[in-house]
Amino acid sequence: MSAVARYFHSRAVTLGLCTRNNTRHFSTSLPLCELRHMSRVNVVDNSDLGKNAKTSGKPARIVHVYNKQGVARIGDKVLLALEKQKVKGIIVGCKQKQKHMIPKFDSNNVVLIDEEDTPMGSRINVPIPSVLRKKEELAKILAISSRFV
Amino acid sequence: MASLKTSCRVLQTSRHLPVFNPRAFYRSYDRPQKGHEKVPSWTIEKHRDSPLNATRVESERLRHAAPTEFRYIFPEFLPHPDWKKRDRVAEKLQRRDMLRRRLVLDIPEFYVGSILGVTVADQHVPSKQSRFVGICIHRDGHGLRANFTLRNHIDGQGVEIKYDLYNPTLQNIEVLKLEKRLDEELFYLRDAPATHSTITFDRKPETLPLGATVPVNMKKIPLNPPPWTQRWEKREDLKGIDLPELPEKRMRKLSQIVKPWEKYDLMKEYRKNISEEEQNEIFKEVVQHHTRVEKKRHQERLKRMT
Numbered sequence: 001m002s003a004v005a006r007y008f009h010s011r012a013v014t015l016g017l018c019t020r021n022n023t024r025h026f027s028t029s030l031p032l033c034e035l036r037h038m039s040r041v042n043v044v045d046n047s048d049l050g051k052n053a054k055t056s057g058k059p060a061r062i063v064h065v066y067n068k069q070g071v072a073r074i075g076d077k078v079l080l081a082l083e084k085q086k087v088k089g090i091i092v093g094c095k096q097k098q099k100h101m102i103p104k105f106d107s108n109n110v111v112l113i114d115e116e117d118t119p120m121g122s123r124i125n126v127p128i129p130s131v132l133r134k135k136e137e138l139a140k141i142l143a144i145s146s147r148f149v
Numbered sequence: 150m151a152s153l154k155t156s157c158r159v160l161q162t163s164r165h166l167p168v169f170n171p172r173a174f175y176r177s178y179d180r181p182q183k184g185h186e187k188v189p190s191w192t193i194e195k196h197r198d199s200p201l202n203a204t205r206v207e208s209e210r211l212r213h214a215a216p217t218e219f220r221y222i223f224p225e226f227l228p229h230p231d232w233k234k235r236d237r238v239a240e241k242l243q244r245r246d247m248l249r250r251r252l253v254l255d256i257p258e259f260y261v262g263s264i265l266g267v268t269v270a271d272q273h274v275p276s277k278q279s280r281f282v283g284i285c286i287h288r289d290g291h292g293l294r295a296n297f298t299l300r301n302h303i304d305g306q307g308v309e310i311k312y313d314l315y316n317p318t319l320q321n322i323e324v325l326k327l328e329k330r331l332d333e334e335l336f337y338l339r340d341a342p343a344t345h346s347t348i349t350f351d352r353k354p355e356t357l358p359l360g361a362t363v364p365v366n367m368k369k370i371p372l373n374p375p376p377w378t379q380r381w382e383k384r385e386d387l388k389g390i391d392l393p394e395l396p397e398k399r400m401r402k403l404s405q406i407v408k409p410w411e412k413y414d415l416m417k418e419y420r421k422n423i424s425e426e427e428q429n430e431i432f433k434e435v436v437q438h439h440t441r442v443e444k445k446r447h448q449e450r451l452k453r454m455t
Contacts, residue, residue, distance in 0.1 A: 106307030
């Protein structure tokens with residue numbers, strides 16, 4: 001840091017514009033609604049694990065996102081921690097702002113799958129985005145979903 | 150020798166020529182010249198005031214002027230109010246494309262608060278099309294990028310879909326209920342009880358009597374208790390929300406956040422809007438198109454009747 005920059009930083013600290021270690025006082029992750037490591041998600045299928053996660057008051061958390069960006073979008077695979085277990089899931093609806101024609105939901109929805117990518121539940125209770133239909137690897141999830149938007 | 154002498158003479162004469170002084174030349178333009186007597190101002194005023202002239206101007210104005218409600222019916226024809234984001238040639242070309250699209254697809258008049266049903270071509274669906282019904286909560290964008298957002302509550306899930314108005318995959322836009330709300334955007338429906346944004350897909354369209362004004366729904370929507378997606382207590386401009394009772398600390402903080410002077414900011418208002426002259430120029434194109442299309446559709450309707 002140059003002498004000038006150091007001076008202005010010290011002035012900013014005294015004025016209360018920033019803290020001494022230059023951290024921001026606001027978070028950008030909440031308004032972006034990005035599904036990252038440790039974000040909470042809503043399990044929407046009728047599997048026992050999913051039901052327990054809803055009733056126990058401890059929602060499922062994302063422990064890992066299976067893509068290079070580290071941010072899960074619609075149709076991405078994630079690793080979840082729920083009921084002291086590690087379970088895989090597919091994101092089937094996001095709170096985040098979407099492109100045109102892709103639905104935006106009021107909650108972040110996830111469907112639990114096992115190691116062979118077959119869904120753990122037998123029914124999905126919420127509408128599923130129609131764009132997921134073009135993904136062949138999600139055919140088993142689409143087969144148990146009740147409604148598309 | 151003689152040639153040198155003559156050349157010297159030329160030089161001498163050229164020295165006596167008046168030098169062209171542009172400043173003096175243009176200054177002389179402003180001054181009244183001899184023989185160019187000014188037209189007396191009273192003759193000009195008389196001409197302006199004469200009733201013959203007035204009617205001519207008025208008829209000219211009426212011939213080209215679009216009805217004032219056009220700016221609300223076709224808001225997407227208005228360009229972006231920020232002049233830095235404008236490109237007049239692109240706007241003109243886009244307007245032409247928009248009108249050509251309107252020849253094919255009937256884009257109806259609708260407002261924020263109206264209930265719409267939209268049919269879209271979808272190659273992945275067996276029936277090759279999908280339909281969504283919802284309340285229009287937002288209209289945004291200018292030109293070909295104009296879009297609108299529909300919201301509905303399906304199976305206990307709030308769902309919102311944004312559609313581009315001039316998207317070629319749009320097959321049908323149906324207005325199921327034409328009405329306005331108190332606000333220009335209804336994002337607060339996200340934090341309101343589900344009943345306020347629940348619309349059944351098999352809803353039948355309601356028609357207004359011919360020539361009736363678009364009704365305004367004066368309903369005030371009660372919000373759920375916080376947490377909310379936005380700090381709605383801060384938004385003084387919203388008229389359609391009914392806030393629940395908030396903790397005293399939150400209301401105390403409110404006085405530090407609110408900007409009650411913003412509604413008196415004339416410059417802000419000016420920057421948001423397009424001048425009337427420019428609007429008239431734009432809607433002149435729309436009027437010509439509108440009358441032509443209306444006539445054509447009327448004839449088609451008559452053909453179908455006979």
